[in-house]
Amino acid sequence: xxxxxxxxxxAIGGATVYGLDxxxxxxxxxxxxxxxxPLPITFDAAPALPPVAATAEPRAAATTATARxxxxxxxxxxxxxxxxSADPVDAFAAYxxxxxxxxxxxxxxxxxxxxxxxxxxxxxxxxQACGDIASDQIQSRLxxxxxxxxxxxxxxxxxxxxxxxxxxxxxxxxxDAPENASWKQRVDAALDAGVHTCDPDSLESRVNAYENGxxxxxDRARALTYWVAYMxxxxxxxxxxxxxxxxxxxxxxxxxxxxxxxxxxxxAQAVSNxxxxxxxxxxxxxxx
Numbered sequence: 173x174x175x176x177x178x179x180x181x182x183a184i185g186g187a188t189v190y191g192l193d194x195x196x197x198x199x200x201x202x203x204x205x206x207x208x209x210p211l212p213i214t215f216d217a218a219p220a221l222p223p224v225a226a227t228a229e230p231r232a233a234a235t236t237a238t239a240r241x242x243x244x245x246x247x248x249x250x251x252x253x254x255x256x257s258a259d260p261v262d263a264f265a266a267y268x269x270x271x272x273x274x275x276x277x278x279x280x281x282x283x284x285x286x287x288x289x290x291x292x293x294x295x296x297x298x299x300q301a302c303g304d305i306a307s308d309q310i311q312s313r314l315x316x317x318x319x320x321x322x323x324x325x326x327x328x329x330x331x332x333x334x335x336x337x338x339x340x341x342x343x344x345x346x347x348d349a350p351e352n353a354s355w356k357q358r359v360d361a362a363l364d365a366g367v368h369t370c371d372p373d374s375l376e377s378r379v380n381a382y383e384n385g386x387x388x389x390x391d392r393a394r395a396l397t398y399w400v401a402y403m404x405x406x407x408x409x410x411x412x413x414x415x416x417x418x419x420x421x422x423x424x425x426x427x428x429x430x431x432x433x434x435x436x437x438x439x440a441q442a443v444s445n446x447x448x449x450x451x452x453x454x455x456x457x458x459x460x
């Protein structure tokens with residue numbers, strides 16, 4: 173079973189590398205009240221980002237957060253509005269907009285070499301993806317992501333895991349590195365939050381972890397519990413694709429694999445726990 177911690181952009185190939193080297197946004201180059209200077213950034217292997225506070229403060233003084241977009245909202249203004257919203261779903265949307273800009277800028281040369289011109293027309297150009305997004309907003313993207321993930325916004329926890337502690341990606345050896353212990357605890361909390369909002373990505377991550385012993389002691393009963401909840405949450409979110417109970421009763425491959433080391437009573441209890449977990453899970457309003 174595939175890990176859900178893969179961005180949709182990865183489907184066109186290539187590993188996404190978020191190495192950024194941004195110059196500070198020039199506050200005097202912006203036109204009040206909320207028009208930002210063109211993005212003065214490059215994408216090198218070793219990031220050297222200026223402090224967020226150095227550029228974020230002028231933006232806060234110049235722009236008023238609103239609940240609804242204005243009639244002529246630029247990309248930077250939209251990111252500002254979403255990032256300042258109290259709704260964690262909006263924070264994740266701000267992260268996605270800025271990350272789309274990062275990806276387009278980082279892969280411009282790669283796409284020119286590997287994607288046919290006709291196919292490239294289907295993807296946003298760096299100019300389209302970035303607009304007037306500024307470097308201080310790019311610096312804030314992981315903060316917005318973590319806020320969304322800890323609130324249980326769907327897909328945010330596995331994005332946080334994929335990004336790693338510094339946005340440069342993560343290898344398996346990095347997960348258990350001592351210097352990343354605090355970040356790993358926050359990721360675990362985010363995955364738990366996703367479980368309780370019926371996030372299929374978080375549930376699938378828990379299935380893989382407990383079935384294969386990834387960062388936890390292997391526990392097939394707990395893996396099966398999360399698998400049942402995963403099936404029910406997917407059905408709840410994408411519509412009727414077959415009754416989860418019927419699938420489990422017929423012995424789908426995942427259930428059979430997990431059940432090989434469990435007794436009939438253990439399987440029955442795990443299935444019951446999974447139904448209860450999915451029943452009690454509540455997606456956030458407006459989340460998908």
